Amino acid sequence: MNSYHFIAIGGAIMHNLALALAKKGHQVSGSDDEIYEPSRSRLEKAGILPDKFGWYPEKIHEDLDGIILGMHARIDNPELIKAKELGIPIYSFPEFVFNQSQDKKRVVIAGSHGKTSITSIILHVLRDQKVQFDYLVGAQIEGFDLMVGLSDAPVIIIEGDEYLTSPLDRRPKFYHYKHDIALVSGIAWDHFNVFPDFDEYKGLFANLMKMTPESGTLIYCEEDPLVKQIAETESINGKRVPYPTHPAAIKNGKTYLITDQGEIPIHLFGDHNLQNLNGAMKVCLELGLTQEQFYQSIQTFKGAAKRLELLTEKSDGVMYRDFAHAPSKLKATVEAVKRQFPNRNLVAVQELHTYSS
Structure with a gap:
C-alpha cells in the first residue's frame, strides 16, 4: 500500500478521494486551513482529520508516494514548496x-x-x-x-x-x-x-x-x-x-x-x-x-441530491430543492415544475450564491 498526503483535504471531492484511498488501505494524511461539515466529521470518523488547521511543511517527507493537490491551495503553499524541493510526485485529483x-x-x-x-x-x-x-x-x-x-x-x-x-x-x-x-x-x-x-x-x-x-x-x-x-x-x-x-x-x-x-x-x-x-x-x-x-x-431512480430533489409531499402541496447555479438552469427548473403541475400555484425561492453565478 502507498502513502499519500492531501494539500487542501477538506474540499468536497478531495475529502471523498482521501476517504476512498483510506478505505482501500493506503496511508492518508492531509492539511487545510479550514474544514467544514460534513467533511470534518467524515474525516474524523476515518481517523484522518488533521490535528490542527494550517500548513505544516514538516508533514512532507521523502517516504510519501505522492501529493494530491486541491484547487483551494495557493501556488505559494509551504507544503507544496517542500514537496517540490523533495521531488515527491504531485497530482491534481483528476491526474x-x-x-x-x-x-x-x-x-x-x-x-x-x-x-x-x-x-x-x-x-x-x-x-x-x-x-x-x-x-x-x-x-x-x-x-x-x-x-x-x-x-x-x-x-x-x-x-x-x-x-x-x-x-x-x-x-x-x-x-x-x-x-x-x-x-x-x-x-x-x-x-x-x-x-x-x-x-x-x-x-x-x-x-x-x-x-x-x-x-x-x-x-x-x-x-x-x-x-x-x-x-x-x-x-x-x-x-x-x-x-x-x-x-x-x-x-x-x-x-x-x-x-x-x-x-x-x-x-x-x-x-x-x-x-x-x-x-x-x-x-x-x-x-x-x-x-x-x-x-x-x-423506474427506481429517485434523482440526485439537490437536483429537483423531492423534500416533502402532502395532499395540498409538494416541495422540491434544486441546485440551479446559472440563469439557464433556473429557468429550466421553473418551467419543468410549472409543466408538471399546471393547475397548482408555484412559489419559487431563489438564493443567490457566489460570484460565479
Missing part, C-alpha cells in the same frame, strides 16, 4: 484518478448542466444491473457512501468538470481523463470569473470532443445548438451518437416514458431530466446493456 484508471474503460460525462444527474442515473442503472464499476461524481448520491469509488472494476464513470485543475495547472479537469466514451450534455456560459470569454469557454468543450479516440464514442445532445454544431462540424475520430429528449407523457403530476415496451413510470420530470435520461441510456448501451435493462432499472 490521480487517471493514474488509477489507465487500464479501465473511462467514461466522461461533461457539459455546463446535467453532469451530476446523468452520472447518477448511469451509476444507479449499472449497480441495479450488477455491473462492476468505479466512479467519480460531484455530489453525494443516494446509496453511495462516497463520491469516489476505486477498485479493480473494468470501467469508471467520471463526472467531468470544465473548471481549472489546480494552482499548478490551469487546464480544465476533464482534459486529464483521456476518455474512451464522452458525453456532452449542453453548453451554457458558466464560471464567468474564470472564463470571461464565451468563445474560450466553448472551445474547452470543442477540444474535449476532438480528444475522442478513433476507437471511442462521442455522445452528444442534438437539441443543444452549440453542442450539435461542434459535434457535427469539427473533425472527430470516434463514433458520434446524438440523442434528443426522451419522449414522455405527464398524467396527474406523474411522468411516463413512452417506449416500445409501453409507458414506463419514472420519478424524474422536466425536459432537461428527460434529455439527461436519454443521454445516460446511450452510455449504458455503449457499455453493453440493453434498452430493456435500462428501462427496468430507471
Whole structure:
C-alpha cells in the first residue's frame, strides 16, 4: 500500500478521494486551513482529520508516494514548496484518478448542466444491473457512501468538470481523463470569473470532443445548438451518437416514458431530466446493456441530491430543492415544475450564491 498526503483535504471531492484511498488501505494524511461539515466529521470518523488547521511543511517527507493537490491551495503553499524541493510526485485529483484508471474503460460525462444527474442515473442503472464499476461524481448520491469509488472494476464513470485543475495547472479537469466514451450534455456560459470569454469557454468543450479516440464514442445532445454544431462540424475520430429528449407523457403530476415496451413510470420530470435520461441510456448501451435493462432499472431512480430533489409531499402541496447555479438552469427548473403541475400555484425561492453565478 502507498502513502499519500492531501494539500487542501477538506474540499468536497478531495475529502471523498482521501476517504476512498483510506478505505482501500493506503496511508492518508492531509492539511487545510479550514474544514467544514460534513467533511470534518467524515474525516474524523476515518481517523484522518488533521490535528490542527494550517500548513505544516514538516508533514512532507521523502517516504510519501505522492501529493494530491486541491484547487483551494495557493501556488505559494509551504507544503507544496517542500514537496517540490523533495521531488515527491504531485497530482491534481483528476491526474490521480487517471493514474488509477489507465487500464479501465473511462467514461466522461461533461457539459455546463446535467453532469451530476446523468452520472447518477448511469451509476444507479449499472449497480441495479450488477455491473462492476468505479466512479467519480460531484455530489453525494443516494446509496453511495462516497463520491469516489476505486477498485479493480473494468470501467469508471467520471463526472467531468470544465473548471481549472489546480494552482499548478490551469487546464480544465476533464482534459486529464483521456476518455474512451464522452458525453456532452449542453453548453451554457458558466464560471464567468474564470472564463470571461464565451468563445474560450466553448472551445474547452470543442477540444474535449476532438480528444475522442478513433476507437471511442462521442455522445452528444442534438437539441443543444452549440453542442450539435461542434459535434457535427469539427473533425472527430470516434463514433458520434446524438440523442434528443426522451419522449414522455405527464398524467396527474406523474411522468411516463413512452417506449416500445409501453409507458414506463419514472420519478424524474422536466425536459432537461428527460434529455439527461436519454443521454445516460446511450452510455449504458455503449457499455453493453440493453434498452430493456435500462428501462427496468430507471423506474427506481429517485434523482440526485439537490437536483429537483423531492423534500416533502402532502395532499395540498409538494416541495422540491434544486441546485440551479446559472440563469439557464433556473429557468429550466421553473418551467419543468410549472409543466408538471399546471393547475397548482408555484412559489419559487431563489438564493443567490457566489460570484460565479
